[in-house]
Amino acid sequence: MSSSDQTRVQNINLTPDKVMHKLVSLAKRRGFIFPSSEIYGGLSSCFDYGPLGSEMKKNIKDLWWNSMTRRHTNIVGIDASIMMNPMVWEASGHVASFNDPMIDDRTTKRRYRADHLIENHIEKLRRDGKTEQAEKVQSVYEALATAPDMNRALYDLIVSQNIKAPDTGSGDWTEVRQFNLMFQCAMGAVADTSNIVYLRPETAQGIFVNFHNVRESSRMKVPFGIAQIGKAFRNEIVKGNFIFRMVEFEQMEMQYFVKPGTQIEAFESWRAERFNWYIEELGISPEKLHWYKHDKLAHYADLAYDIKFAFPFGIEEIEGIHSRTDFDLSQHQQYSGKNMEYIDQTTGERYIPYVVETSSGSDRLFLALLSDAYNEDVVDGEPRVMLKLSPKVAPVKAAVLPLIKKGEMGEKAEKLRDELSMSFLVQYDDAASIGKRYRRQDEIGTPFCFTVDHQSLEDNTITVRYRDSAYQERIDMSKAVEFLAVKLV
Numbered sequence: 166m167s168s169s170d171q172t173r174v175q176n177i178n179l180t181p182d183k184v185m186h187k188l189v190s191l192a193k194r195r196g197f198i199f200p201s202s203e204i205y206g207g208l209s210s211c212f213d214y215g216p217l218g219s220e221m222k223k224n225i226k227d228l229w230w231n232s233m234t235r236r237h238t239n240i241v242g243i244d245a246s247i248m249m250n251p252m253v254w255e256a257s258g259h260v261a262s263f264n265d266p267m268i269d270d271r272t273t274k275r276r277y278r279a280d281h282l283i284e285n286h287i288e289k290l291r292r293d294g295k296t297e298q299a300e301k302v303q304s305v306y307e308a309l310a311t312a313p314d315m316n317r318a319l320y321d322l323i324v325s326q327n328i329k330a331p332d333t334g335s336g337d338w339t340e341v342r343q344f345n346l347m348f349q350c351a352m353g354a355v356a357d358t359s360n361i362v363y364l365r366p367e368t369a370q371g372i373f374v375n376f377h378n379v380r381e382s383s384r385m386k387v388p389f390g391i392a393q394i395g396k397a398f399r400n401e402i403v404k405g406n407f408i409f410r411m412v413e414f415e416q417m418e419m420q421y422f423v424k425p426g427t428q429i430e431a432f433e434s435w436r437a438e439r440f441n442w443y444i445e446e447l448g449i450s451p452e453k454l455h456w457y458k459h460d461k462l463a464h465y466a467d468l469a470y471d472i473k474f475a476f477p478f479g480i481e482e483i484e485g486i487h488s489r490t491d492f493d494l495s496q497h498q499q500y501s502g503k504n505m506e507y508i509d510q511t512t513g514e515r516y517i518p519y520v521v522e523t524s525s526g527s528d529r530l531f532l533a534l535l536s537d538a539y540n541e542d543v544v545d546g547e548p549r550v551m552l553k554l555s556p557k558v559a560p561v562k563a564a565v566l567p568l569i570k571k572g573e574m575g576e577k578a579e580k581l582r583d584e585l586s587m588s589f590l591v592q593y594d595d596a597a598s599i600g601k602r603y604r605r606q607d608e609i610g611t612p613f614c615f616t617v618d619h620q621s622l623e624d625n626t627i628t629v630r631y632r633d634s635a636y637q638e639r640i641d642m643s644k645a646v647e648f649l650a651v652k653l654v
């Protein structure tokens with residue numbers, strides 16, 4: 166690209182709050198994400214992926230799936246059912262411990278996470294420059310972890326700090342109660358407690374209960390992994406931020422079974438691999454990714470890190486990497502009465518494997534990529550909105566644009582579209598000026614536009630226009646498929 170091409174594009178800096186607002190609007194207008202059941206007023210924190218959104222999400226999931234199962238000869242995939250025998254959730258600890266501390270406001274009838282109210286309060290004190298008070302409340306809050314009556318201690322702190330609801334300013338609090346996050350439904354014709362089943366709150370348990378099925382059928386030897394992509398459900402209080410936190414979402418999880426004593430080495434290796442995946446495979450800039458080490462661990466973990474991403478609304482988790490010890494397999498052995506041990510055929514050793522888990526959310530990653538990609542600039546004096554998505558993630562890989570829609574030019578362009586469509590999702594657009602058509606494609610992140618023009622009729626070449634730089638070059642039309650294939654590696 167020459168320097169004169171680069172100066173054709175001038176960037177516009179946007180504030181983070183503007184980015185979210187514009188993203189939500191673009192997502193709906195261009196068919197990425199719609200509010201669920203919108204004609205009935207929607208349903209809180211539920212969303213539908215539109216034509217472009219579902220293509221983009223599929224690309225994300227395919228990239229994850231291939232990076233796990235195709236690139237590792239010792240990882241295989243499964244697709245377990247969402248509803249499982251309820252004993253699974255007794256054994257996993259979710260029935261007893263998968264709770265959030267909730268507090269209700271009697272006046273407004275709204276419900277809040279008690280711990281979130283306190284954390285927001287501490288953040289606000291810091292923002293207001295009341296650092297000393299913030300540190301004091303923080304240390305009291307941290308000490309609550311060992312309080313004999315956690316709910317009472319949370320309530321006392323909320324009341325003593327005079328914490329109000331952030332959205333209404335009211336503070337007519339009930340006591341704090343623990344609410345289980347699992348959705349329940351009744352299976353069969355009669356609704357009573359004997360036939361309660363849960364919608365899974367994580368995909369991982371479908372993997373643990375299939376440990377021996379997969380190991381035996383695929384002749385896997387420890388260390389090996391099982392990967393899965395699927396829906397999970399959590400009855401959470403959702404604060405907004407579009408699709409960041411939903412009650413129905415999708416996870417991409419991999420459980421890696423290792424010999425006890427080797428889990429830290431495996432953990433560190435997966436930690437590095439997963440972090441690099443976001444940079445190398447998805448093109449996320451490293452400065453937007455952060456590590457967070459958990460001090461407060463989930464009931465199953467002895468070591469846990471999150472990969473966090475700098476969203477426009479703050480730095481938040483996109484993936485958890487957990488050392489789950491032998492907790493899950495041991496629990497399933499105890500509750501099912503089935504032996505979950507692995508026997509090493511070479512040494513004769515018997516043990517319950519330890520597990521390192523990588524757990525990413527495809528919806529959250531979708532939002533991370535969309536917010537990372539949102540860009541406004543000016544090209545040749547014309548403002549434009551562009552999604553600077555990696556070509557691998559972009560829903561449409563190329564657009565075919567005939568300069569004139571009728572006659573030989575139109576026919577040539579249609580032929581090119583048909584050839585490309587055998588391998589890639591392409592769009593054909595012959596309406597409006599060529600400049601407008603480029604803008605339409607920029608806005609949905611299409612990385613390349615192929616234009617069929619007068620010269621194409623003479624020498625069979627076409628123009629390739631690159632989205633980010635607006636740079637153009639000519640290639641032979643017969644090389645278009647190969648051109649895209651190379652760009653998508």
Ligand code: GAP
Nearest residue numbers: 367369409410411414483484485524525526529
């Ligand atoms: N099996 C471990 C597990 O479920 P987690 O940290 O609770 O761990 C893993 O969840 C990932 O799932 C998160 O990093 C996030 O990307 C996604 N996730 C969790 N809850 C979510 C929600 N309510 N909405 C959207 N994504 C969610």
